[in-house]
Amino acid sequence: MPLLLGSTETLVSAKSSRVAIIGASALPVGKLTSTSAGIADGLEHDFLAEVTARALAEAGISAADVGAAIFTQNPPTTKQLGFATFMMAQLGISCTGLVTEVGQLGLTGGVAFDVAATQVSSGQADFALALGVVRQSSGDPNVALDFGIRAVGDVNFQAPFGIPPIGWYALDCVRYMEDNGVSRAEIAQVAVKSRANAALNPLAQFRNPISLAEVLEQRPIVEPLGLFEVPSRADGAICLVLAREETARELGQASVVVEGRGFFHEGHHQIADHPHDMTAFPSARSATESALAMAGLSLKQIDLFELYAPCTITEILVTEAIGMFPAGEGHRALSEGRTTLKGAQPVNTSGGCLSRGHPPQLTGLYGLYEIREQLLGKAGKRQVKQAQHGLHTCELGNYNATLAHVLGVCQ
């Protein structure tokens, strides 16, 4: 190791620690288990084993190469506990890096990816997996709802009032409508756009196009939001394979690299006890700015956006928060078509939480998967032309914390 590094060497050194996604596989979002004559076609570990084998095959590496496996935390409907260690036995993989489950609420998929990337960039593993499975649609819906209520509220002072995660976004929506003189219909256009994108995505949970009128006539779930303006219950299984950028090159794998990463927790849980603008999502702004700065890119250089947005209003608020549109004008950008597939700044080309589907612990991984598909030119009819850079966010609470990643094409 030379004592003094020249500027060129420093640049090479910094660049060589970048992390690439060299393989991936995911099951369509929807209901995982089907049962025939009382016999289920698989449990969590079966579905995850299958996608992991496919992801390794796509990456062109073997199970013996894997040095770390970072699993998303399981939802409360999962019967099998100790899931990460149980799963390693199913996969027949031994590791010298880290094997663990990570995550917190909606951040979970992004955190699994982030920890796996750190395993690679720190040299603790040459190849790391970020993976997980959610199978909750076969279980009692009240188990997941009760978990959600206790996760997004103080159990003595908020949760007893029965507010689920999407209830907080409804509160955002009501306030946003009042502050900006915006109608529910203007916000609900997000659901129409999401479905149009999902219609072109083989992994999507809901693929039949819907009209604005159909969105507005659905039964209310968390007012003013109706059935199509909130996510449905969903299952999924996904595995991403990570390696150093130069390893990807040596393997000759078409890859995308992590160009930037940012995180921010604002120090509130849902709302602060002193008044503030709950629709401003400052964590999204800060994390995105950090990720763009690390990537050396401006927001205008981002070709597509996969933004964690369980409800219609959430997508509008996060696009405003990260600076795509002025506060109070995100809905206008939508009606002008700026965030559609053919728009200047496509948002949630996968169909997002509303239509691609929202297995909460995996949504971050599915979002990163979509950006990879787009950057590799594998997105078929929903392909964003000449996509070079994509921005991903995931969050928890009412966007109290955001984890942002910028992915780029591995040249």
Place this chain on the structure above:
Amino acid sequence: MTLPIVTLGLKRPLEIEVTVITQTFWSGLAEGRFLLARCSHCSRLSFPPRRICPDCHQLDFTWIEASGRATFYSLTRIHNSPPRYNLLSPVSVAIIDLEEGIRLLTRLLPTDQAPVVGGPCQLVITQHPDGMHYAARPAESS
């Protein structure tokens, strides 16, 4: 000044754990008083009561009594809560700003008057078979 007490026939949906930090607050409810914790060092008000002041990390608090006068910041009705939460159906909640400068989420009680974002509301205490809690309802404009 004591706050109105409204009787609700059902138990609180989650069992409340009273601690040395919060017992003064819960006892206050039983007396018709809604108490806010004020940091003895920097005067910051906190709700719910907590172990340390988030601004100065000191441990000592005194109590002040909220007037109950507040404003609706936002509100919603929830149609998918599990049955245990349905003391009133549908479940209605509001974020309210107390005139003392505290924001909180609470149950919204139905009245003849429609609640309005930015409009006045009244903090009330709710009495359940297993103890006290709190809620908000629209108030007459002052």
